[in-house]
Amino acid sequence: MSVATLQLPDYREQSPAVAARFQRIRERPVVLSIRDLLKNFETKDGSHVAFQKLSLDVHRREFICIIGPSGCGKSTLIRIVAGLEDSSAGEIRIDGHPVSGPGPDRGMVFQGYTLFPWRTVRENVMFGLEMRGKDASTADVEARQWLDMVGLTKFESSYPHHLSGGMKQRVAIARALANEPRILLMDEPFGALDALTRAKMQNYLMQIWRKVEVTILFITHDLDEACFLADRIVVMGSNPGRLVEVIENPIPRPRSTDLLLSPEFLSLKHRLEELIHGPAETDEEKVPMIKLTEAGDEVE
């Protein structure tokens, strides 16, 4: 089957509006600064590289997606930024101050929801506020506001196991945002959701991000998700884990489902495919044909 090849624009081409937007982003202060960070795992067989030295600056209100094949160290990277793991070398600064260990300035949303099952939805959102020493009534009021933001006011008294996956993740987002973190870290937050719910959640997240002035570092292995959400896409490679390229997303905002057809989207996705899976190959030559039901074919 022959496919007509579209003439795609270069993924680095930006419309004047997009270029101006990136100019504005670059002028904003740096919230998260990763400098020469590297991580080795020590095992019995010696030292394994999780990812090689990498550096990255994330500006205020920027939405960064980190994308890469499994084993590229993207999850390790975000866990180090969150302070849940130690790096082997390098430095992480938030607003210019070096950080080590987890802290409420870096909110985290995990793939596995991690809601506290013994707390109601509202009490879950209140957790961080309590930890930061807010008194119960203030925490209560603020928690309600955040739940309103994610549209779960009706469920404030439910326990997490009564919620669907998407709702749970919205509570987790509200819980992380309630701490007013400098940066929101999201580790494949929608990876466990079904396709329809995931699409909805991406929309929710875009809206929340527009309403709340928050910087987001988002890990995904879904190219479309990255194209839809990110300002910049950080592409990582595996064997060894490393930073391959940082791409400025040429798709203009606000974005909607229409961008499915936009040439910017196709060229961007094409480039991501290339970076992650290598240059396009013709699969037909590689995959042997297997005839499963000869008998059935004859009957037909």
Added chain:
Amino acid sequence: MGLRDRLGLRHELPPRRRFVLLLLSFLLPLAAWSIVSYTPWIWHPLERVTDPGGVDYFLPGMDVDRAVFAKETAKAVQQGLKPPVGHPVNPKYLPPPHKVALAFFTAFATPPRLPSEPWLYQSFEQSISTIFWGFVISSILGVPLGILCGTYRVFARLGEPFIEFFRYLPAPAFGALCVAILGIDDAPKVAIIVIGTFFQQVLVIANTVRKVDPALIEAAETLGARGLRLLTKVVIPATIADVYLDMRILLGWAWTYLIVAEVFGTMSGITFFITLQGRYNQYDNVYAAIMMIGVIGLATDMTLAWLATILFPWKRRRPAGVRKPKAIAQAEVLEELAPSLNPFTEPAPAASEGLSGEGASPLQSEA
């Protein structure tokens, strides 16, 4: 409904059948017992003499082996004496159900034979107080230690190897020591229950606490919790319901130690009552007392289970197959309809029609 449906693997049972099966689980053993007790030709190895006739050593009310009875009857007939009269009975140690049922009331109402002997309720009072204090003392020490061992590696490494060794020492083996140290009254009995429960308790609870999802602790850390607050605000609430369940099981074990413990020093409590009734050949009372232990145990456990649903409301799960709570089902529908939150949920543009089935997001574009 076919047999296959009735025995379907992990099928939910309708409530009615659940109830019937519950009844049957008690009625079947009772039926077996009744058959053995009330059917004269099943078992009944003895003959109860009602009229000794010409046999000089028979007395009314005496139980003799059926073979002996037959032999003596034959002998008496041969000697031209009046043959003895009797009817088949089971041994005294297997009283029929109705006598045991009766004993449930009479055992409480009958005063003891000697003023020094306890009433049944007094025996139970003493036993329950022994087990209560034994379990409370064990828990005051064991629960915190178990939680510490389950949370911090240091405590686990320091405490658990010795406890692991100690729990293999049978608690009753410490009976003589307990009596020597604590005297002959209730104290050594409480001590044996503590020894029997404590070491298991630490290990079981430590294991339960170790099962806390580490992701919850990480989540709490990223929300600003640290140090002791991770223990009090995350680990303990995350495990408390499971620890409670452990405690219910451990309480059952404590009952088994009770009967052994009460033998040491002056025999006391329900063990003393049972031993005494055995000595008086009042086996109906013995059965009644044993069953009462079961009833008390079951009632305690059911009370604790019910209490758990109040204490740990988040553990109340609807059983599989039961409909979602109405409010949630409704809200999910509302959510589907709520346009304010979902600007992009209007019918997808025609362009996205006919896309391959594995579309993962509204942006999935390969066709």
